[in-house]
Amino acid sequence: MNDGHDLGGRQGFGSVNAEPESEEPLFHAEWERRIFALTLATGMLGQWNIDESRHARERQHPADYLKHSYYENWLVGLEKLLAEKDLVARIEQDAQCFRVPDAAAARKILRTGGPTLLPDATEPRFCSGDRVRVARCQRVSHTRAPTYVQGASGTVVDHHGTHIYPDQNATGQRAGAHLYCVRFEGTELWGSESSSQSVYVDLWEPYLEEIR
DSSP states (O other): OOSTTOOTTOOSSOOOOOOOTTTOOSOSSHHHHHHHHHHHHHHTTTSSOHHHHHHHHHTSOHHHHHHSOHHHHHHHHHHHHHHHTTHHHHHHHOGGGSOOOOHHHHHHHHHHOOOOEEOOOSOOSOOTTOEEEEOOOOOSSOOOSOGGGTTOEEEEEEEEEEEEOHHHHTTTOOOEEEEEEEEEEHHHHHOTTSOSOEEEEEEEGGGEEEOO
16 A cells, blocks of 8 residues: 555655654653553454554555654554454453463563564575566555555565565465565666665565566
């Protein structure tokens, strides 16, 4: 979904006035801390995955996404998932059906995360040195192919194995696809007046087309 969240390479938004990392607080207000905690706590119930969570935030109207702050977007996504999964009513009806991790288990989950690497079920289509083009993904779904590389040509420099494919994972379908590191020249992405620096982007196989 190429929408309000996909701002990489876009112009007209002004300069980024980032706070120095040494001075930036973890949370700017107490409500942000609570939204962060609620999102993690409900996520640990196992009713959705990280790509579903991202997609829930992305499905806002673009104007709302850009208007909201970071944790306001988290709250919108959480409210959407709670409603779509009917989670509150289900918990009230039978809380025993849900496995709630204790503090020790929660710390372990946060430290280790969820593995994304899957066994290779198929041979990779591309190898290092292959020239590829990124397909244009104008789909109403979640995708990790940023707009600024779509339609651009690059060179495969590494193969990371088979990882969970986010486009399907966002709909609750756990499936894998080969993941590659692709190098793009700055002039390919930004035009002839750009710097000569290269940009490296990890992209799943379904995003890529062979250049012959």
